[in-house]
Amino acid sequence: MGAALEIRNLHVSVEDQPILRGVDLIVKQGEVHALMGPNGSGKSTLANTLMGHPAYEITAGQIIFDGVDVIELEPDERSRMGLFMAFQYPVAIPGVTVANFLRNAINARRKEENPEDKGIPIPAFRKLMIEKMDMLQMDHSFGGRYLNDGFSGGEKKRAEILQMAVLEPKIAIMDETDSGLDIDALRIVSEGVNRLSGPELGVLVITHYQRILNYIKPQFVHIMLDGRIVESGGPDLALHLEEQGYDWLREKQNGNGER
Amino acid sequence: MSDAEQLQGIREHYAEQYGFQDPDSYVFRARKGLDAEIVGQISEMKGEPEWMRDYRLKALEIYQSKPVPTWGPDLSGFREEDIYFFVKPADKEARSWDDVPENIKKTFDRLGIPEAEQKFLAGAGAQYDSEMVYHQVKKELESQGVIFKSIEAGLKEHEDLFKEYFGTVIPATDNKYAALNAAVWSGGSFIYVPPGVKIEMPLQAYFRLNTASIGQFERTMIIVDEGAFLHYVEGCTAPTYSTDSLHSGVIEIVVKRGARSRYTTIQNWSDNVYNLVTQRALVYGDASHEWVDANLGSKVTMKYPSVYLMEPGAHGEVLSIAFAGRNQVQDAGGKAIHIAPNTTSQIISKSICKNGGRSSYRGLLRVYPDAENAKSTVVCDALLLDDHSESDTYPYIEIENQNVTIGHEATVSKVGDDQLFYLMSRGLGEDEANAMVVNGFLEPLTKELPMEYSIEMNRLIQLQMEGSIG
Incomplete structure (x- = not known):
């Protein structure tokens, strides 16, 4: 069986303010999940917590990745285990080219497996980059640009997908990758994710809007409200949400609360 | 090899590679401290003409009459009476590598000089302590009429040319440490590139300090004649010492009409060195000069490479880097002086502070009344690696012409948690x-x-x- 990301009863606070209040979710390699919810429901908190952002404090629960509780692990350790997050707001690193950055990231992985490793040979790396850029229909000059520095919104998101393609994670979290994209960029990015999908990759697509799910077809859809997953189902759930909004879920929640 | 691996490798060999000291084997060393007798001795040892001896003595008076500047970093820890102002390592300048004394060769070996020399030097003047010991000019350069010699040889063999320019770009009255250098200068390069000669490969000199409390007062003079091109590179690694040392260099450059020149320095002084350098270029019509200046290490560095744009069309650039660590003060920047119309300049300064280090950008942009249509851009960026390091900006701007285009940007940033998280999320430690x-x-x-x-x-x-x- 492939690797899985298991989130068990996860509680997270930011600056002592509880945001997540008991999240349970399992994403396996080969599966595509969508996590939807209104602004402020805790979706991005979940993504950042899974990747290990230091500002998010876990007050209860577990994150099991590939059989290991990763709560105490640093972001780089989680990454080298095969976890990936596509950022909602990718950070600019002026002066560092996309290619140089990715070569270092690959070498960090190789080093993890074999401390004696001398790093990926330049020709092999160049070949890999070209292959992945071609797959994502990206211009080859992209590798020579400074990481996210002066990138348009669409370019930033494509750069995230390129990193994902090169690093070949087991589980990838897409944190509102669709935000700020026009319809063409959304299509290109989605196609990229679809090309990477397969039995070796599990994806958790976090989104505010249903529209990205027209391009990336999830097998499972979850809805988050007030720091909890309140509803899970198949692709139909997303369509239902599109028609009905979140109110019926809120009412259902309140009803539950009253009982 | 990963960065961490390189780091470890360097850490292991650093003491050996950069921090070693050869046993003192000096032919002559003046006593500590500074007075007219020592200055006279220096001049005599070098067999100088009388005018130079008088120049030195006059400069000593200027040095002694000027107060220690208080507008910048604290210089009160520096004690002139503890410094050797002149050390002569070998009795004459070696002509070829074979003639270089063995222990000096060993020093260069460990710095990797011969290898670098073989690889891409067109000609090298390498300064060991206060004197040039190894100096070679390739036949090719000689045949083009290029002069690349030690500053002492420049005075001896090209006295007229030397006298025409010496002290004209930076007079002894310029500042206290320029005066000091004028009094006790020793070592440095003398370069003349004839009209139209373009030297494609960078010329370079390596030099280092090797005796505790030695003052190093290199003096370099470069004349790039009309339409010529020169790139001069000077790198430096100093060993560590227990007492304070002083480095006070003067670099004078003249770039004539239509010529281009670039002067690149990397300095990595040990953290007890006071590094007080004056470097200036006079740039004439349609000529350009660039300073590329990286300062690491030292206790206090004060360095503001300047370009004087003398005639229409002159262009000058200063690219400055400073890295301030624990107990270090880097006061660096640049000056652009627009004297003639249609002159352009650019100053880019980048500084990094960590472990409580302090860096300051200090710069001057001056536009004279005649400098119609001058254009200048100043960018200074500071990067702080922790909360207890500091960075300041002191941009002085004096504009006496209304029709100018001036840009000034300054940023201070910290390596942010978000940047670190982003990079670490891709597997980097x-x-x-x-x-x-x-x-x-x-x-x-x-x-x-x-x-x-x-x-x-x-x-x-x-x-x-x-x-x-x-």
């Missing part, structure tokens, strides 16, 4: 992520360096970054 942000920040400068220097620069940065976390 925290140290590696930090080094990546720093190297990226410096990239605009390192890409201007010749390949070998750019590698050395990256290594020095990694060395400086060592232990900067936690």
Whole structure:
């Protein structure tokens, strides 16, 4: 069986303010999940917590990745285990080219497996980059640009997908990758994710809007409200949400609360 | 090889590679301290003409009459009576590598000089302590009429040319430390490039300090004649000492009509050195000059390379890097003086502070009344690696012409948690992520360096970054 990301009863606070209040979710390699919810429901908190952002404090629960509780692990350790997050707001690193950055990231992985490793040979790396850029229909000059520095919104998101393609994670979290994209960029990015999908990759697509799910077809859809997953189902759930909004879920929640 | 691996390798060999000291084997060393007798001795030892001896003595008076400047970093810890102002390592300048004394050769070997020389030097003047000991000019350069000699040989063999320019770009009255240098200067390069001669490969000199409490007062004079081209590179690694040392150099450059020149320095002084340098270029019609200046190490550095744009169409650039670590003050920047119309200048300063280090950008932009249509851009960026390091900006701007275009930008940034998280989320360790942000920040400068220097620069940065976390 492939690797899985298991989130068990996860509680997270930011600056002592509880945001997540008991999240349970399992994403396996080969599966595509969508996590939807209104602004402020805790979706991005979940993504950042899974990747290990230091500002998010876990007050209860577990994150099991590939059989290991990763709560105490640093972001780089989680990454080298095969976890990936596509950022909602990718950070600019002026002066560092996309290619140089990715070569270092690959070498960090190789080093993890074999401390004696001398790093990926330049020709092999160049070949890999070209292959992945071609797959994502990206211009080859992209590798020579400074990481996210002066990138348009669409370019930033494509750069995230390129990193994902090169690093070949087991589980990838897409944190509102669709935000700020026009319809063409959304299509290109989605196609990229679809090309990477397969039995070796599990994806958790976090989104505010249903529209990205027209391009990336999830097998499972979850809805988050007030720091909890309140509803899970198949692709139909997303369509239902599109028609009905979140109110019926809120009412259902309140009803539950009253009982 | 990963960054961390390189780092470890450097840490292991650093003491041996950069911190070693050869046993003192000097032919002559003046006593400590400074007075007219010592200045006279220096001049006599060098067999100088009387005018130079008088010049030195006059400069000594100027030095003694000027107060220690108080507008910048604290210089009160420097004690002139503890410094050797003149040391002569060998009795004459060696003509070829074979003639270089064995222990001096060993020093160069360990600095990697001969290798570098073989690889891409067109001609090298390497300064060992206060005197040039090894100096070679390739036949090719000689046949083009290029002069590349020690400053002493320049005075002896080209006295007229020397006298025409010496002290004209930076007179002894310019500032206290320029006066000091004028009194006790020893070592440095003398370069003349004839009209229209373009030297494609960088000329370079390596020099280092090797005796405790030695003052190093190199004096370099470069004349790039009309339409000529020169790139001069000077790199430096100093061993560590227990008492304070002084480095006070003067670099004078004249770039004539239509010529281009670039002067690149990497300095990595040990952290007890007071590094007080005056460097200035006079740039004539349609000519250009660039200073590329990287300062690491030292206790206090005060250095503001300047360009004087003398005639229409002159262009000047200063690209300055400073890295301030624990107990270090880097006061660096640049000056652009627009004297003639249609002159352009650019100053880019990048500084990095960590472990409580302090860096200041100090710069002057001056536009004279006649400098119609002058254009200048000043950009100074500081990167702080922790909360207890500091960075200041002192931009002085004096504009006496209304029709000018001036741009000034200053930024201070910290290596942010978000940057680190982003890089770490791709598998890079925290140290590696930090080094990546720093190297990226410096990239605009390192890409201007010749390949070998750019590698050395990256290594020095990694060395400086060592232990900067936690």
